[in-house]
Amino acid sequence: MNDLSDKHLTPLSELGEFGLINKLTQNIKYINKTTIKGVGDDAAVIDITDKKILISTDLLVEGIHFDLIYTPLKHLGYKAAIANFSDIIAMNGNPTHLTIGIALSAKFSVEACVELFEGLKLACKKYNVDIIGGDTTSSKKGLFISITVIGEAKEKDIVYRNTAQEGDLICVTGDLGAAYVGLLLLEREKKAFLIHPNEQPDLQGNEYIISRQLKPEARLDIIRLLKDYHIKPTAMIDISDGLASELIHICTNSNKGCKIYEEKIPIDPTTVMAIEEFNISPIIAALHGGEDYELLFTIKQSDYNKIKDIPGISIIGHITEAAEGINLITNNGSMQPITAQGWNSFRK
């Protein structure tokens, strides 16, 4: 578990803002030839002349989006970047540049910041993204991370969420619900740790599920595969708040309805096993869990023959006219309207 109070660590006040920025950015090498000026001036300068520019911003707040008791800072940095890359990818674009703002209280050391940045840099290296700017400051309490990702796409390739058509097939990548079950397991171990601090966490056999929560990936591989197969989705969104919430976004924004089939929703067997003890059904985790960072997209029926052989993509239903509503056909054949129970951070 993270030890942020070690007395051998360097207090932030010793370096100050500019010293901290220098330390965090000293080894940054720019990968993209579009990066003209990165860190170190009033603004960064980039050059994307032949494509459209995609921009997305996310905030991550300690105690709301993450718990440092069980989230290693390096993983947190990695995940923060991935969550943003996923937004660019969900537009069928390539993430290329990133700016980061960090506000943190005096309980954090310089070394803790460096850890967080290591994770961020690792994700950026893996996805060929340049860190081109940011801001660091103190907070009265807690850690706040704000990331803005810039990406690029040709205009003809961009996929919005409001362009699904009646009859389109609904596809999801990977499997769903594991990140949420990973969170449940980590919360369980946190409770155990607070009661018996010397016992080791019991997470054996659940490495996959835990990694889905702590170190997710964004599906850049999928949008590349789709290009290779000459498939352009008709609408696309990433699954950050849960399948139900994202489906509702696509349907309401496109002014359409849909039918999806419980039996078609991809859930990993280890997710099904691990969720048993929590008295939650796996389909609920898949529909409402969130943080899987998989892609939900629609394709024309005529692309069925092309997509059916791509591994890791499940066809879970189809788009209907709006009047039919947004529905789940359960395993016993009944039809249930899908409602958003996705996460509302403002709910007490």
Added chain:
Amino acid sequence: MNDLSDKHLTPLSELGEFGLINKLTQNIKYINKTTIKGVGDDAAVIDITDKKILISTDLLVEGIHFDLIYTPLKHLGYKAAIANFSDIIAMNGNPTHLTIGIALSAKFSVEACVELFEGLKLACKKYNVDIIGGDTTSSKKGLFISITVIGEAKEKDIVYRNTAQEGDLICVTGDLGAAYVGLLLLEREKKAFLIHPNEQPDLQGNEYIISRQLKPEARLDIIRLLKDYHIKPTAMIDISDGLASELIHICTNSNKGCKIYEEKIPIDPTTVMAIEEFNISPIIAALHGGEDYELLFTIKQSDYNKIKDIPGISIIGHITEAAEGINLITNNGSMQPITAQGWNSFRK
């Protein structure tokens, strides 16, 4: 003073994140034809094909950067936008697009958020900037604002901070120190208010100084004027941390030294009068106060005849070789090295 606890206001939990976003963004009209898709998808889409793209990110943290006891939320939104526009302008660019992330605790109402956004929108309207995306979430405590501004500039127009040359003249716009004295006055009135809550704040005659702190402007007018006069600065930075700190940035980044003259530093007479009671000399406020959002730039000596007649620009000194150091010539003729005492938010 802001009343955030009024029971007639709408709790954030009632609207939820998507409801709040809808409310905040419902009247947003896009001004720039480069805005292809704004709020409402995984990412925004912009189209800047014939120019370079400038990007800057800033974090504003309650209790660190602002105090809601004397900062109206509308002013805060306005200032948050301006501080970022200023970074783009300091690259000799035009701010065009903005994303905003807000994390706020349950003490804030929907109406408070709307107020904040009103200020943001007002600044965006005045500077022709489109709000194209963002994120809202809750925090355990306090208000956090993260803004990323995107701007554009032709490559030949971009001005960096590391390109000042020996012999260049050093210029500043407007006057310095007023924003800091405004802060001192507001802090004084806060103390008085906490002791005698029913007394009216005593700020008469100091409207200019207070407005410099609460509702600053960015100097887009100046970079347009410089273009009209065919002057391209050799280096430029905006004055957010105080003249001393910014001067050191330009000199160390350009590997140069400088001499500036105390008598040439523009300070408004009301600043000089108002600072008297605080036992701080006006030059200290100008050198180390910050938040003036004026521009500090260098020009070739050969541009002297062009610039000398532009109102609102003061020539305060010149660039020397690095070995001469970074120096202030005081009014009594002595030479003092300039050190950064600019603000360090990590200092306790």
